[in-house]
Amino acid sequence: MLYLRPMKEDEFPAYRDCFVADYGEEIASTYRKDKAQALVTASKEIEKDLPDGVETKDNTLLCIDLEERGETKLIGYLWYAINAEEHSAFIYDFFIHPGRRGQGYGKQSIKLLEESLTRQKIGQVKLRVAAGNDRALGLYKEMGFFITGINMARNLRDS
Numbered sequence: 001m002l003y004l005r006p007m008k009e010d011e012f013p014a015y016r017d018c019f020v021a022d023y024g025e026e027i028a029s030t031y032r033k034d035k036a037q038a039l040v041t042a043s044k045e046i047e048k049d050l051p052d053g054v055e056t057k058d059n060t061l062l063c064i065d066l067e068e069r070g071e072t073k074l075i076g077y078l079w080y081a082i083n084a085e086e087h088s089a090f091i092y093d094f095f096i097h098p099g100r101r102g103q104g105y106g107k108q109s110i111k112l113l114e115e116s117l118t119r120q121k122i123g124q125v126k127l128r129v130a131a132g133n134d135r136a137l138g139l140y141k142e143m144g145f146f147i148t149g150i151n152m153a154r155n156l157r158d159s
C-alpha cells in the first residue's frame with residue numbers, strides 16, 4: 001500500500017541532499033556543465049525556493065511511504081506548489097529511490113497526488129521534464145500529460 005504524507009521538519013535535510021544530488025546530475029548532463037558547479041547551482045536553487053524548508057509558503061513537500069509486510073518504508077518524495085489564481089499545481093520534484101523504480105510506484109504516486117489535488121479543487125497539473133529523461137516522459141505521457149513546449153540552451157563559454 002502506498003501513501004503520500006506531509007514531510008516532517010527533521011526529514012527535510014535528507015530530502016535536500018537527495019534533491020541536490022539528483023538535480024545537480026540533471027543540470028550537469030542537460031546543460032553540459034561541470035558537475036561540481038552543477039551541484040552548487042542545485043544547492044542554491046533549493047535554498048532560494050524553499051527558504052523555510054517544509055514550512056515554505058505555497059509549497060508542499062510530501063513523502064511517499066510504502067507499507068509492506070507490516071513495515072513502512074520511505075521510498076520517495078514529491079514537491080509541488082499551488083497557483084491559487086490559476087487553480088493549478090506545478091510539480092517541482094518527483095523522486096522514487098533507485099531500488100524501487102520500475103515497479104509502478106511512480107504512477108501510483110502521481111495518481112494519489114492527482115486525487116488529492118482534485119479534492120483541493122485544483123484543475124491542472126504542470127511540470128518540466130529534462131531532455132533525455134525518457135522514463136519520466138513515458139510515465140507522464142501514459143498518465144495523460146501533454147507536451148506544452150521545449151526548453152533550449154546554448155553555452156557561450158565553458159564553466
Ligand SMILES: CC(C)(COP(=O)(O)OP(=O)(O)OC[C@H]1O[C@@H](n2cnc3c(N)ncnc32)[C@H](O)[C@@H]1OP(=O)(O)O)[C@@H](O)C(=O)NCCC(=O)NCCS
Pocket residue numbers: 022093094095096097100101102103104105106107108127128129130133134135136137138139142
Ligand atoms: C521518474 C520516476 C519518478 C518514475 O518512477 P517509477 O517508480 O520508476 O515509475 P513507474 O514504475 O510507475 O513507471 C515507470 C514508467 O516509466 C516508463 N518508462 C520506463 N522506462 C522508460 C523508457 N526507457 N522509455 C520510455 N518510458 C519508460 C514507462 O511508462 C513505465 O511504465 P510501464 O509500467 O507502463 O512500463 C523515477 O524514475 C525517478 O525517481 N527518477 C529520478 C527523478 C526523476 O527523473 N523525476 C522526474 C522529474 S520530471
